[in-house]
Amino acid sequence: MSAEATVVNPVSGASVWIQTIDAIGYYENDIPLGVLEYDFTDKQPRRQGQSNGLLLPYNQAITTPRLPITANETSIGWDVVRRAIGGTLDVSVFTNIQMQVGNAPLNFTIMGRNAPVKIRL
Secondary structure, eight states, X not given: OEEOOEEEBOSTTOOEEEEEEEEEEEETTTEEEEEEEEEHHHHSOOBTTBOOXXXXXXXXXXXXXXXXXXXXXXXXXXXXXXXXXXXXXXXXXXXXXXXXXXXXXXEEEEEEEEEEEEOOO
């Protein structure tokens, strides 16, 4: 499984770099579906020997590459995903994002409830 997202930098006049994303998705708030752990600093081209992560220029929509999700292959969670293939599934997601704005490191924790997610093969 994989996920992608379209994100926009809301910080006027500053570059924002997404460095890591750690997330877990739940169905009906208690059935774990999968885990996403991605480090953009390891995957992006390096400048001067170091990568800051995925650059988000101000006021531009950027779509992430497909990010791998490790599925929770319990019988309940896997069955929920399998039945939703070709449709959508309401997923609650707990996400921790490490980013950098200028030279300042920031950590955001976001909880989204019942976000409609397209399930495709």
